[in-house]
Amino acid sequence: MTPIPPHPPETAQTLNLTINGRQVSAQAGETILEAARANDIFIPTLCFLEGLSAQGSCRLCMVEIAGSAKLHPACVTRIQEGMEVTTETERLRDYRRNIIELLFSERNHVCAVCVASGHCELQDLASELGVDHISFPCRYPTLAVDASHRRFVLDHNRCILCTRCVRVCAEIEGAHTWDVKNRGIRSLIMADFDAPWGDSETCTGCGKCVHVCPTGALFEKGLAVAEMRKQRPALPTLVANRATEQR
Amino acid sequence: MPTPPSDLHLQDKRWETIDRVMRRHDFRQDALIETLHAAQDAFGYLDADTLRHIAARLKTPPSKVYGVVTFYNHFKTKPKGEHTLVVCTGTACHVKGNDRVLAWMEEHYQLKPGDTTTDNRISLLEVRCVGACALAPVVIADGSIIAKKSLAESTAMIREWLNDAA
Numbered sequence: 010m011t012p013i014p015p016h017p018p019e020t021a022q023t024l025n026l027t028i029n030g031r032q033v034s035a036q037a038g039e040t041i042l043e044a045a046r047a048n049d050i051f052i053p054t055l056c057f058l059e060g061l062s063a064q065g066s067c068r069l070c071m072v073e074i075a076g077s078a079k080l081h082p083a084c085v086t087r088i089q090e091g092m093e094v095t096t097e098t099e100r101l102r103d104y105r106r107n108i109i110e111l112l113f114s115e116r117n118h119v120c121a122v123c124v125a126s127g128h129c130e131l132q133d134l135a136s137e138l139g140v141d142h143i144s145f146p147c148r149y150p151t152l153a154v155d156a157s158h159r160r161f162v163l164d165h166n167r168c169i170l171c172t173r174c175v176r177v178c179a180e181i182e183g184a185h186t187w188d189v190k191n192r193g194i195r196s197l198i199m200a201d202f203d204a205p206w207g208d209s210e211t212c213t214g215c216g217k218c219v220h221v222c223p224t225g226a227l228f229e230k231g232l233a234v235a236e237m238r239k240q241r242p243a244l245p246t247l248v249a250n251r252a253t254e255q256r
Numbered sequence: 257m258p259t260p261p262s263d264l265h266l267q268d269k270r271w272e273t274i275d276r277v278m279r280r281h282d283f284r285q286d287a288l289i290e291t292l293h294a295a296q297d298a299f300g301y302l303d304a305d306t307l308r309h310i311a312a313r314l315k316t317p318p319s320k321v322y323g324v325v326t327f328y329n330h331f332k333t334k335p336k337g338e339h340t341l342v343v344c345t346g347t348a349c350h351v352k353g354n355d356r357v358l359a360w361m362e363e364h365y366q367l368k369p370g371d372t373t374t375d376n377r378i379s380l381l382e383v384r385c386v387g388a389c390a391l392a393p394v395v396i397a398d399g400s401i402i403a404k405k406s407l408a409e410s411t412a413m414i415r416e417w418l419n420d421a422a
Contacts, residue, residue, distance in 0.1 A: 175319075179317070184317075185317030185319060185320060186317075186319060187319055188317070188319035188320050188322065188323035189323050189327075190322060190323055190326040190327075191326045191327070192326070192327050192384075193384065199319065199322065199323075200319060201317075201318040201319050201322070202304055202307055202308065202311075202318045202319075202321075202322045203322055210318075211317065211318065211319070
């Protein structure tokens with residue numbers, strides 16, 4: 010008879026920390042964001058999506074940690090024993106509002122005529138954080154709309170460069186059709202060697218990028234204002250199922 | 257110019273140099289930047305065929321290759337002119353007025369950053385910080401630095417350089 014393995018396994022160490030004054034415990038190796046979400050503590054995110062690699066670029070999930078003067082991105086900061094995390098302060102709200110306003114000012118986010126209005130993570134966060142106007146001058150760049158694909162459209166005007174589409178295509182679909190070209194303010198999402206999406210040789214047309222896109226930058230053709238409802242694929246489940254099949 | 261199809265080794269020795277670099281790295285994906293350097297050294301710039309060839313050989317997604325090429329200022333996707341004027345647009349140089357140098361170049365030579373004159377004589381490039389902020393505003397004419405000059409002074413020097421460079 011085989012002995013029953015100790016549960017939880019010896020490697021998984023449980024750590025205790027406080028988030029917003031609340032005692033919580035989580036497994037060593039988890040991030041602050043994971044620990045917070047497991048305990049129903051809300052931390053705003055845009056570039057993060059469960060099931061994809063975290064890259065910590067949107068900076069919305071910044072939190073305060075006692076004993077550290079700087080802010081830490083919750084999605085890529087691992088928990089430590091005795092950590093004291095604060096996710097809601099006036100300072101953090103100010104920074105988050107600033108980030109949202111900067112995102113709005115950078116491209117042409119016109120919710121009133123956007124397919125994703127009402128189902129947009131950027132819009133949701135803006136209303137959540139009380140962003141009712143943009144205090145920065147908007148750039149109003151001239152950006153293209155790529156409607157060359159049979160079923161989908163890429164509208165750079167609405168893109169916030171979260172790179173969820175890049176990561177889902179590379180990590181989950183395995184096609185790596187998308188990537189970012191140029192750098193800084195000139196960065197743009199592009200397919201293959203900067204090909205029109207419809208001419209892409211690597212795109213499988215799976216549509217995962219469309220459904221992970223937090224805004225109306227990627228959407229299905231033939232939809233009018235507010236009609237693009239994103240169905241976030243359950244990526245962790247998808248990956249887990251695949252792993253079982255392969256075995 | 258580069259055309260790498262089937263019998264590329266017979267056509268141009270330069271493809272061999274590029275392949276040698278990739279072979280030395282066992283065609284690993286992390287040989288990308290080094291291979292791009294070799295290719296640009298061989299051809300002067302990286303055109304679509306070259307990138308296609310490298311992506312296929314290194315089994316790297318095309319979008320990743322293109323992303324890397326457009327991220328670094330060093331890599332060029334268009335042929336360069338005989339002479340190159342580099343204008344730094346890093347924060348310090350921008351504040352010190354290099355945006356006006358770019359505007360002046362466009363007004364007088366119809367050159368936008370990244371463009372080359374039709375006679376293939378002059379390329380205008382823009383870089384974000386050359387790391388010499390104390391010398392701002394920095395303009396580099398064929399490798400020699402024009403630093404800490406007012407707009408009038410630097411444009412005069414550029415004009416002089418362009419005539420000399422004829």
